[in-house]
Amino acid sequence: MxxxxxxxxxxxxxVMVHGLMKYSFFxxxxxxxxxxxxxxxxxxxxxxxxxxxGRAIKKGAEVPGGFQNVVELIVEKLDGMVNTTxxxxxxxxxxxxxxxxxxxxxxxxxxxLGLRPPTADYGVTFPxxxxxxxxxxxxxxxxxxxxxxxxxxxxxxxxxxxIWFPINVISELAVPVSLSLRLFANVLSGTIMMALIYGILGxxxxxxxxxxxxxxxxxxxxxxxxVFCMLTMTYISNAIGExx
Amino acid sequence: MEFNESxxxxxxxxxxxxxxxxxxxxGVGQGIAAGHAAAxxxxxxxxxxxxxxxxxxxxxxxxTTGLYGLLVAILLLFVKPLLW
Numbered sequence: 001m002x003x004x005x006x007x008x009x010x011x012x013x014x015v016m017v018h019g020l021m022k023y024s025f026f027x028x029x030x031x032x033x034x035x036x037x038x039x040x041x042x043x044x045x046x047x048x049x050x051x052x053x054g055r056a057i058k059k060g061a062e063v064p065g066g067f068q069n070v071v072e073l074i075v076e077k078l079d080g081m082v083n084t085t086x087x088x089x090x091x092x093x094x095x096x097x098x099x100x101x102x103x104x105x106x107x108x109x110x111x112x113l114g115l116r117p118p119t120a121d122y123g124v125t126f127p128x129x130x131x132x133x134x135x136x137x138x139x140x141x142x143x144x145x146x147x148x149x150x151x152x153x154x155x156x157x158x159x160x161x162x163i164w165f166p167i168n169v170i171s172e173l174a175v176p177v178s179l180s181l182r183l184f185a186n187v188l189s190g191t192i193m194m195a196l197i198y199g200i201l202g203x204x205x206x207x208x209x210x211x212x213x214x215x216x217x218x219x220x221x222x223x224x225x226x227v228f229c230m231l232t233m234t235y236i237s238n239a240i241g242e243x244x
Numbered sequence: 245m246e247f248n249e250s251x252x253x254x255x256x257x258x259x260x261x262x263x264x265x266x267x268x269x270x271g272v273g274q275g276i277a278a279g280h281a282a283a284x285x286x287x288x289x290x291x292x293x294x295x296x297x298x299x300x301x302x303x304x305x306x307x308t309t310g311l312y313g314l315l316v317a318i319l320l321l322f323v324k325p326l327l328w
Contacts, residue, residue, distance in 0.1 A: 016322060084294075178308055185311035188318065227304035230297065 015188075015195045017121055035124060038115040042106050078102075085233040089240050093233065096135075100128065101229045108187055108221025111194070112213060117221075120191045125184040129176030132232045136175070140239040148241075179231060186224045190216035252326050260320040266313025273306040 019031035053071045060068050078098040082090040107119045118124045140149060151159045153168045193216055197205050281299035285292050319325060 181315065182304065182308050182311060185315050186307075189311075189314055192318070223300065223304075227300060230301050231304070234301070 015192045017116070033121075034116050035118050035121040038110055039107075039118045039124070041113070041115055042103070042110055042118060046102065046106060074102075081229070082233060085230060086237045089237055090233075093236065097229050097233060100131075100232070101225055104128070104183070104225045104228055105222060108225060109217050111191060111217045111221075117187050117191060117217075119183055120187040122180070122184050125180040126176070128183070128228070129180030132179060132235065133176040135232070136235050136239045139236055143240045175235065179228065183224050183228050186220055190220050249327065253324070256320045256324060256326055260317035263313045263316040263320065266316075267310045270307045270310035274303045277302050277306065 017033045017035055019033050020037065021032040023030055023032070052067075056068045056071060064072055075098070078101060079090075079094050081101075082094055082097050086093060104119060107117055107124070109117075111117045144152075147159075154162045154164050155168065157164050194209070194212065197209055197212065277299055281295050284295050288295075
């Protein structure tokens with residue numbers, strides 16, 4: 001049967017998540033996939049980096065030089081980003097936003113190391129969206145009165161007429177889905193483009209795809225990381241409101 | 245009526261092609277956002293950094309609809325839900 005090169009799913013073009021090893025988990029069949037392996041590599045890199053950075057900071061000099069300078073620059077930039085977006089609430093979220101930023105950034109650019117980026121798997125990005133969702137609603141219930149939340153949820157109409165309530169609930173539930181789908185689809189489209197170029201062109205694609213890697217992996221990955229963190233911070237500071 | 249596999253695959257390919265037409269909308273929207281941001285920087289060069297971050301945020305939100313079209317196309321081509 002004649003099938004297109006894309007539809008056949010075989011050949012050199014390879015973008016899907018592959019199962020590597022199967023084991024039984026309480027009677028369920030669970031696979032160790034390529035995503036787990038890439039995540040392990042990313043975690044390994046980040047753990048080694050943070051151990052080295054922690055050592056460098058612990059015996060840091062008054063006037064930083066070399067590696068200590070780089071670490072301080074990274075921390076300062078991340079803290080500055082959180083501060084400009086969240087204002088005086090920012091200090092509590094330095095750690096969370098910094099960790100998420102570095103994790104997503106390294107996951108996105110791990111395509112340069114020949115790994116399949118872990119964020120091109122919906123099972124990785126959806127938990128990140130769920131974390132944002134939990135943070136939004138935790139802060140909403142912590143800082144706002146229940147009456148104000150109810151007023152917000154019925155927002156275009158007066159609070160005694162909750163016709164708009166179901167629509168607002170759906171728009172709240174759409175936040176984590178759209179956040180995670182945005183990150184997932186961007187990274188997946190970059191992965192698919194690179195796989196198409198390498199798969200279809202064969203030996204012609206030797207050195208020049210490096211320029212495309214710069215765009216699809218570095219530029220797109222960095223922009224999406226920034227957008228994910230900015231949106232998370234904006235939603236959280238909206239949930240905290242004015243009075244905090 | 246019974247359809248064979250190649251017919252369904254061909255129709256999936258046509259559907260995927262139609263789905264990525266969704267990319268027109270975000271293209272126009274992001275272009276408008278970038279143009280207005282450029283005009284704003286020209287009017288007030290001091291606010292360049294905050295204009296840039298606002299523009300990127302707005303463009304990322306506008307991009308989502310195009311990405312949904314892309315996801316539909318990818319699902320049609322690689323997951324082949326119509327063959328199940």
